[in-house]
Amino acid sequence: MIAAPTAEDLPRGHRMLVVSRERCFESVTAEIGSMLTSNDLVVVNDSATLPASFFATRSGVPLEVRLLRPARREGEMDLGQEWTAVLFGAGDFRTRTEDRPSPPRLTVGDALIVARDLTLEVSRVHDGWKHRLVDVRFPARGEALFRLLYRHGRPIQYAHTRVPLAIWDVQTGFADRPWSIEPPSAGFFLRGSERADLAARGVTVAPLTHAAGISTLGDEELDRRLPLPERSSIPRRTAALVGAAKERGGRIIAVGTTVMRALEGNAARHGSATASDEIVDLVITDAHRRRIVDGLLTGMHELGTSHHRILESFASKRTLTQAFAFAERAGFRSHEFGDAMLVLPSLNGER
């Protein structure tokens, strides 16, 4: 599939491949509302995307620091001064990630100079991660930390975009708490107009906040450890809406694989949808039996990635292979700003 160059503003939204047990066909994201009923519940990830990429030098040698998550001490949940980060060597979005050189080998105490008012101090080098995973300490906390983050950080870039992505290019239309390192991109498909259409049809959209993680660590072996555990928060209202929808036989439609991970991880731990703020480490494979999520809206993803394995919990390998072959022939576009896929169990409203 062709990687999409930029996010487009289309009146009818993106092309959308609809996959269900009966058949597979092409539609557009503007038609999502027509495939759902007021019995259903659409759940989105309302995390904002952080400008998580920092270009720095250590003793004059350039490198890139990509924040992964706060380096939390026991019991601490807030965004703090210390962050776990993955290192990349010199280069930028014009170079494919796999072609970037290795980063310099860092030691505890190293000063990574980002700007005149921002030096990151290396406070830990993680064992067993090929010297690519470190903890870095920011020189401020609270509001001052945010100012440094947003002044000097840039969104993580992708090699297939024509111009660098700005902070406003990587937010969904409901972005709230800044927990995600890369955008929960399925959320792009629900623009204001799609959400207005859903509201007009009586379909409720409810949020949860899930820290979408990094898509690659720049090393094939390390990438097999993804996804890492992620912080996930389900508000009381959303948990109640999920329970009510289930009770009346409605479908829970997850907008994005992060929402699926959040809801299924939550149910695996608590039994049913429960208000929570915790770390989710569930990895969804084809063997996963879904407890909560009935349908999934996601971007087209290449076969073989961890995202594709999630699709296997909805449909057989055979159905998915046919669906992807259809998509390939029809010229669907993959990756972060590409086309959409809606997986529904059935086209007649069943779960």
Next chain:
Amino acid sequence: MNVRGKGIIVTGASRGLGEALAREFARRGGRVIGVGRDEATLKSSMRRIREEGGDAHAVVADIADKNAVHGIAAAAAELVGPVEILVHNASTLGPVPLRLLLDTPCEIFEEALAVNLVGPFRLSKIVAGAMAVRGSGLVVHVTSDAAVSPYPKWGAYGISKAALDHMTRIWATELAPFNVEFLSVDPGEMNTKMHADAMPEADPGALSDPKAIAARLADLIERSPRLASGSRVDVEGRPL
């Protein structure tokens, strides 16, 4: 809507009505983010509120700066979220001293639009978007009678506020299905630096105390039943 426990953003919080609003909301138990450009003044204003027992944080940023809005929204969401009330109070007069449109530099006219209209639009896009999926929220635009009466020399300011008032109505209509509400509130003439810049010859004794105005505005927000979304009112809630 009760202010207690709610996340609230007030722009232009370094002084004047904005500072008074931040203090009043914090006094009523709100969790406040005060936004302003002047770091020293804003930080000391928010610090004084904390010393009085209120929950207030300073976020130093220029509301007209496209690069700053996401940082404002993110800091607010993380420090006091969920944000349930957003008060767009930060304003610029445009040219000071005030002057006729014929004498107003184009760039100053654009700056008035940038601060008074486009900045609020950008921040509302982010914050009201999040309010919409939560199914509740209130956005207040601080306006002026200069938006309605064509006072000579008040062009840049008045025009930006007239547009802001129309933005109240359109936002209110579009976000009604999501229960996110919008109000334009005209606080009247107050004894503030902005008023002194605009009308240096005015008698401060004849002007309202911003603290008193802030208390009435907070009452308006806490009133139940609420005013119709999209309304343009004075601080007593009377339609204008």
